[in-house]
Amino acid sequence: MRHPHSLTAAVIYNPVKVDIDVLRDAVNTEAATAGWAESVWFETSVDDIGQGVTAQALARGVDLVIVAGGDGTVRAVVEAVRGHDVPVGLLPSGTGNLLARNLKMTLNDMPESVRTAFVGEDRAIDLGMIRIERDDKSRDEHAFVVMAGLGLDAKMITNTDEDLKKKAGWVAYVKALVASLRDPDELHLRFQLDDHAVKRATVHTLILGNCGSLPANILLMPEAALDDGLFDVMMTRPGGAAGWIRVWMKIAWTNGIVRRTKAGRALAGKHENDGDLRYDTGAIFSARFSRPEQIELDGDEFGRAVAFKAWIEPGQLRVRVPRVVS
Template sequence: MPRAIVLTNPTSGKGQGARVRDEALPRFHAAGWRTTSLTGRDADDTLDLARVAAAEKPDALVVCGGDGMVNIGIQAVAGTGIPLGILPAGTGNDFARYFDLPLRSGAAAAVRILHGSPRTVDLGRIGDRYFGGVLAAGFDAVVNERANRMRWPRGQMRYNLATLAELRTFRPLRYVLELDGVERQVEAMLVAVGNGPSFGGGLRITHGAQLDDGLLDVVLIKPMSRRELVRTYPKLFDGSHVTHPQYERHRVRRVTIASSGIVGYADGERFGPLPLSVETVPGALQVMA
């Protein structure tokens, strides 16, 4: 009898995590799977639970929540061969979008896990931490930092207000990049490193990045006016920003990014201040897709 350990963030998606989990569990049971359902007290406790769960060698570790929960699951199963199942219940759900998983139905997402085949994909690695999506290291990361300091409002509106606040004073940043050993100094609005193509709920900043090519996509948005940045923003939803003259893309196996005062975020999680070195880890993760 197959066994899934289901790890849930019940507060994901404005409280949708528990609902999505409760829709999914009966589907597993009807298919003859045993399940163990776990909920952590906070992010650190949840990561501990995920690692203990992976040590039990289940047939799948299933995470229910947003990209932050997926990132916790990735830390636990990367390189182990244990497949990761995803019940999307967050706000952005970018990693789930990569696999075209159902975003609003726990039952439908469970069916995909039950009847899908494991797909082997790459991960990005910074030190001993992994990410599956995009590392933000510029204007987008500054917005994340401000939003995390804000207590009001909740949800997406907090990030919208943080964006407006930072846009008033933001200036291009000076970067030192090392791309597969070649150093380059540039000014840019942001640098993003993509294992996958999108972040922020479908913003395709690293449009064209593939999950299984053994490479990272490093995207630069070079200096532009605030007005032009606002005009370009909607193009991120369909990837058409790649035709902008201030867009630049490199495909590498390793990149080091340095810029004063910037904190890097990946999968929406704080990874720490620059400089950060990122390397690709081919075939590190299996996803039930």
């Protein structure tokens, strides 16, 4: 086992999302307290949102990768860490902080988050992978830790006002959701889940979730778990205004409030699929669309897809979480 003084952390940070002076002070303090060597620092940019600088850090043989940024930065760093036996520490610095939120980590305490990165314990979680086929037949492969979405979900991301997002956080997504709901287009797809028969579907939204909790107490996928070796598939096709109300009630009320407690889960019972909202689980999901469709990964736009294949890599990622005191 390596002596603590020889252990080194790399800090990958998005300069738009963090106060670098505060971050440096916290990291230097906790590294020294834990007996680690001086950390190495890498700044992301528009041209390199995280993959390149993370690869540089890993090439230096670091023992821990700490990521300070929004969901997009986390996704990019995790994509580069894949295949390396190096844990990732999270310093929530964005609007959603979705991975940290689903891990039930502290969201608004930078010193505590930094402390956890150095002295916490590792938790193995699943990693989502997706190979996207474009209209020109080219293919590109990406990781995701939270969810991949098409239809209404992806359109909402596209319609989000970035200036409003910076000023008002998730209020910007509400405005974008309203704009997206006016879009009458639906997804027409052929899909296969694991080794089941190929099916056809027409939906407003298709989401593959590695975890299911969103801000504003929204539990989009109540059964999704980060370490079950599966992703949850959600498809919605509400019938008119009444259908949208039913879907919203199931997600915001039944999932977001009732299912948060053990008694509530017993009261709500198992979700029954219907024409408005359907859930499934699996480890491999393939789909082909009747036309190119917008796709998002962990809250960022990823262009248009004519088809994709997604799969789960169980326990592929180690994330540093608060140590459980027995």
